[in-house]
Amino acid sequence: MGSPTTTQASPGPALRVLDAVAARRWAVLARAAFAARRTELDALNVFPVPDGDTGTNLFLTIDGALAGEPGRSGVGLTAQSRAFARALLLTARGNSGVILSQIFRGLADEIAARGPEGGGLDGAGLARALVRADEMAWAAVDRPVEGTILSVSRAASRAGLAAGDDLAGVVTAVLAAARAALADTPRQLPALARAGVVDAGGTAYVVLLEALERVVRGGEGESVPPPRPAATRPAPPPLGGDGPAYEVTYLLDGTDEDRVRALRARLAGLGDSLVVSGGDDGADGADGTWSVHVHVDDVGAALEAGVEAGRPHRVRVERFADAAPETSRLHAASYAVVACAAGEGLATLFAAAGARTVPSAPRRRASAGQLLDAVLATGAATVLLLPNDGDTVLAADAAAQVAAERGVDVRVVRSRSAVEGLAALAVLDPSADATTAATALSEAAAATRRGSVTVADRAADTAAGPCRPGDALGLVGGEVVVVGSDLEQTAAHVVQRLLADGGEVVTLVLGESAPAGLGEAVEAAARRTAPHAEITRIYGGQPVHPLFVGVE
Template structure:
């Protein structure tokens, strides 16, 4: 195998085409074998965590797509395969961690594609560059990065590789240094985020990245099978409770900026784009700057639209500039034909899908264990056959995939906006005010307002012992949840549901929506509705059979 062959003790001195492919399939096998273990690293004591499944499906689907591209083109080139993998991972990405993970795979693939055809393959220098590139793209995918996540694990691995490289280490030493640092950073995530500390778990996305590096170590070691690091060894026994934290989600400003600015940016390198991203973030929020090479898609909500455009002019050539006022007054002046507007809604159950279809939405199946990928959402956007599309993710963990699909659709000339609906009941409220005869801005403002004004609750059953904000729960306990926080623990679905309804109505409300899940007793929805009407005779109650998994009841109050 020449310079790409085994070194001391059978270890690879460099990663050639065969080794690179082995790394990819070994990583996929590792994620397949341990995805349930990663799924269980859930800050919420309910079996709805699916980060491991999302990471596995992201890589598995991307590898299959890259292989199909190679078969179609007739190319057996590793450079072409790596370039295809860099393209396909984002479309295959599922869940927020899957989107970030896809960018890390893309970063590694970009370096592999560049050096793959060189006779020597990847040595310690190129691998170190690949790990750093993976970390950079991961951080760039999130407007406001949060430490204690897959981001800090990737950064630690890259930094350790750089230190090892400076000391003159050969490939295996660089790999083991990166893996050891990633494991250490993964263990540290528990203390870095209050939500992880409260649940007593490490970050699930970071655990997936550790598996990627473990697969690399196995390949570079020359076929030896080092024992995988047991994730349970990284979990504290009984953490003290701390207030919940929401990682990786973009922040929102009360009231919000006045303008939405979008444009394509050419003739700008990555260093200039990094500065542009920081400049836009200082000007407003909802900043997304994605792309590669010399073409970038720029999106931001700002008060000073001129400054946002000037920032682009300073670093490149903005074109296809679109500035929209985000106020109701201006939105009312912008009317478009009904045929140009459509809605795509993610649904966790067949009953919810029927509700969304009845309202005229294109439906994408998406729920715990089977969250929609970027590509699936993008395909639904295409199938809507509209010039403008509003997307309802209806789940916080599908938001980044929806945003990525929106960016991809923009490159195809379709205007797409993601409504910040983080639960099915918020999506139902948003669709209730959708007006096919109104313009995009009218509907975006109305649907966003409806979703934001809907308080969400749920009733579920704990699958393990855990410390919640309402105290310790045990497997089989009924949990009442309000806006993502456990507020009640009991042993009866109806009683806990009544407690949740009272809390949701505590700050007022006129309409209660009750959505029953696939495991709900037949009369649960009606009994909760009847009890609510007794408490509030003026309350309008709607009961829907949603069929969603994990949550016997979803509750919303408008």
């Protein structure tokens, strides 16, 4: 990528040291750059699936940190850098946001090593700080991979060490090395080459260094607008608080897909935590029995909707204010559980298993701070934390790190998908101690084979061949294994592939965009492949992927 074009009538002289004022200006200018290029960064996605959110995560991470830690006059570079790195850690979203926070943590460590005053970094000091930042970024990742932001960071830090003491000279050298390393990422990662893109995180690192170059060389630094007041920031998804007063559940017979869709739409308008599942083939053209669950204030309207859709029975209504705390599945456990949920249906299922849930999905992933808030809200001394998404694992680690400082022991179960999280909670034993429970949940998650089905949003070359916008994509373990024109056939292929090595339990999680009949068709395919398997079909409500599949 080329150097940015800047227009400024009279740029100031190049800085000799990076002091507190310049460091703050760098962060604000980086936020502006991420805001301007977030769509571009989101589009640098290995897969032609609309779930890439690197740019969104980075912008929200740095925007939240700046809004939460407003600049204060007279504060030294050491105190400012520590506060900003801490704020970044709490606002970090996605793996890219956590890595960004670790980069600034490394900078803060080097600044602190120079003394409590933190007067500023010259070129050699900045180079050492970038080396420390690089070490922190690599250490944050479970399985570091070349061809990512880590490769770009490593190349930049090494170039800085060889560039001397002049601050501007070091910045020029690290930026040139970062750009060269970014251009090399498609050679290091075949998936990038197939998609015809460079790494999104590496691109973001270059954008960060471009902002630093502008500040150090006097370009555009003085004209950057002040930080946006914290009061104008979008509120994070709620973790709890006031909600509907009643839980309504019933079974529904004598209905069909069309009436169930209408029922689901009506109940969604009445309340939240909606789950409508079931529908095995019944007699006389009916679609069997459906299970309905919803939280509402208007119980009568929820029941009336059921009567209009079919024949409700086994109706149960419970007022939350009357529910005794000991009804929780984990009331006697020595630990609590927090789980990320990508949709309302998944949130209800995780809550039913005893977990406190945190909304988290592509383009609106939970920050480390939101996970920390949920952990602390449990009031437990030990918490099992399930990210249920590969791009939220590092944020979960960050939350665990901060929680430990507050005396709370958080065990991160490295569940990288919703079906892994469901499999983990299925083996939850409240009578077990926290260590035994964490081990059991981790083993169950790791033993689950995962797949999904989605729709391509652009043309690309995948591991399974080229695709066009609108094509159905089948993924197994995060890799595209089939490209098709029919969503049901593609989903059936994914299930059959997952069952090729056997399987006793199959879980089908339908997303918010799942077309009518998808669940039934995929379940039929699973029964043909594994007639004796236990098959569960549920509504998860997740975006992007009409279907998640788990095989145990």
